[in-house]
Amino acid sequence: MLAPGPQPAGTAYRWQDGSTRPQLEVAAPGRYEVSVVSPAGCAGQAAVQVRFGDGCPFTIPNIITPNGDGRNETFALPGLEPNAWNIQLYNRWGTLVYQQAPYHGAWDAAGQPNGVYYYLLVHPVTGRRYKGWVEVVR
Structure with a gap:
């Protein structure tokens, strides 16, 4: 729609x-x-x-390592259409720990412990949704 x-x-x-x-x-x-x-x-x-298809049109990593080494510091999504997607991230208890609309690839897990987090990406115009998990390891 x-x-x-x-x-x-x-x-x-x-x-x-x-x-x-x-x-x-x-x-x-x-x-x-x-x-x-x-x-x-x-x-x-x-x-x-x-575009329709079974595959995701951008890369979604399943781990970030915000440890100051300059690699995988944020939950960056290569290929994500700029300024077009909203994101919500939840901890393992289902508590919202981060949200941004539109998402700019800036979540670095600041203030959050190591662990698994669950994301929900939503395109507000098309309604397309992607959900999954990302692990934070320092």
Whole structure:
């Protein structure tokens, strides 16, 4: 399901297939475009490339070693589309220990002990979700 960001009531939508609903359900990969016009006459356009597949389009490591040696210091996600994903990290008891929207690859487990942490990555536009674990070893 694709949807532009929040718009004022009365905004007109037009997707490339001619539909005029605020949201577009997609069933195939491809480029999707929408034009919007607010009640005040302000117009805008946006496009997104939708990809489907079983694999994750970026690398998700399962260990970080924030020990000051300059390697694997943060939970960096090579290939992650910049400024597009939100993240939440939980400890083994399910307590939220970190969140960032959008995620910039900056979690270094500061203030957290060694152990396994569980992440939830969410793309706020497409709703795509990835979850898994990462181990912190110093």
